[in-house]
Amino acid sequence: MQRWPRSVYKVGEEPDVRFSFANERTFLAWIRTSLGLLAAAVALAAFEVPAEPVLRVVVTWVLTIAAILLPFVSLLRWAASERAIRQSKPLPGSVLSLVLTLVLLIFGVCVVIALALPTP
Template sequence: MSGPRGGPKDGLRDGLWDGLRLWVAPRRVQEEGETPDYRFSLANERTFLAWVRTALALVGAGFAVDQFLPDLRWGVRVGLALALLGAGALCALRAVNHWVRCERAMRRGEDLPVTRFPTVLSLLVGVVAVAMVVVVVFGWAG
């Protein structure tokens, strides 16, 4: 159900679209506010790269579970692999989003955005790790 033209739903959609456009056109971020100290921008970029490395590790772990644990019951193996692959995909997308939000906040002189994503990601990885411990201890083979 869409709101009237110019209504709250259009504003939300426009804001979301503008945010996504910044992912592929980061130069537009430079049009806002004042240029921060380059050290802060570089620190933001290093954080982004750390998130991307984490995403790659999660994707690699998902493929490893699927390819190197063929004796696991199919549902367990696929469930663990998909959880890791999904976490990797979310982490990669969140990395871009977080980089843009932090860069905009620094340029505007605002507080850095708060996020629950590290907690969610940690909980998901913890659940997968506990599931793997259970698999190792009980040896659920197919």
């Protein structure tokens, strides 16, 4: 039986299943984070939020784009980590955490600005 993606499973040896499960749990945590970002974007777009309309639209788009890109980047990260595990190599570094931190920092600053501005 062949497993997908072949680019991951054709290299190295079968690792201890606990390492693969840990890698999968990390991937699923990123997927949950993506769903949370999408839920925040939908809530911001759907509900009457006392904020500057332009600020609200920008934050909604930033959250939506992050929510769309995160699963794809997470899949690439999972595959790179799984290949490293299968080849007994060190795990690759992650830019994903830095990018998500910056997105959430921007979101937080925008929320503070929106709360500080007078209601239209």
